[in-house]
Amino acid sequence: MSHTRKSDVFTLGHRSVRRLGYGAMQLAGPGVFGPPKDRAQALDVLRAAVASGVNHIDTSDFYGPHVTNQLIREALAPYADDLTIVTKIGARRGEDKSWIPAFSREELTHAVHDNLRNLGVDVLDVVNLRIMIKPHEAAEGSIEAPLSILADLQRQGLVRHMGLSNVTAAQVAEGQKICPIVCVQNHYNVAHRNDDALIDHLARDGIAYVPYFPLGGFTPLQSSTLSDIAQRLGVTPMQVALAWLLHRAPNMLLIPGTSSIAHLNENLAAADLNIPDDAMAALDGIATHVVRDDSRHQTA
DSSP, X not given: OEEEOOOOEEEETTEEEESBXXXXXXXXXXXGBSOOSOHHHHHHHHHHHHHTTOOEEEXXXXXXXXXXXXXXXXXXXXXXXXXXXXXXXXXXXXXXXXXEEOOSHHHHHHHHHHHHHHHTOSSEEEEEEEOOSSTTSOOOOOOHHHHHHHHHHHHTTSEEEEEEESOOHHHHHHHHTTSOEEEXXXXXXXXXXXXXXXXXXHHHTTOEEEEESTTOTTSOOOOHHHHHHHHHHTSOHHHHHHHHHHHHOTTBOBOOBOSXXXXXXXXXXXXXXXXXXXXXXXXXXXXXHHHHTGGGTOOO
């Protein structure tokens, strides 16, 4: 038997979206700061994604800042009726390219209006509140104050649906007491699986899980297991990593990013990849090897 997971659909907010989407972060300049090296190519990638059937795009006005949202507007507006654009707030960028928590009422309100203006919309489809207790990993702490502010903005009609990013299971539970949560966006991939239990819990509740850094992020996944399976199947290691994620859970929505049309097409082709049982078992074991050999920051 082999495992295949077509890029079928899952509910995100008030629409069903294809499970293989697109993340716009890499369209900004180096360090997710400033304009792209090739603006025309960035616009072409966005148009190619939608032309290929992508109807879920992930972005934020702090990418650039402002750059990716402005590119999305230029490339895709007026937007297709089935396109869901998910943005996030909770951070701002320093002049030194740093990521600074931004949770005050003034900062969150300003961020929502920045996203509205730069995307050219009257209401945001989905807004993820990015928790910055620890900027690069989830950490416990109450999220009631900032999420309540965002819930106020939702009641004003500026936001349709809300999600959470960089959060723990306890924070998801806290958030659900404040407002409906339609998605959770956390760090997760074949080698980084801290959220396994959370993913299954969200699936039972019909809530989407959106892994960021599905291919390792700024440090691409390195695994001899991944490479060996890719070579055996005649595909790239990154295609295998994406196909594994699609198989992992029905509520998994992927947003791999790229500034290359060729790489975009490779990513989208992962939806059609068949993975044999023995290969799936080997891939499931990658995270175990990471835990045992974490000091080398490299997978087996």
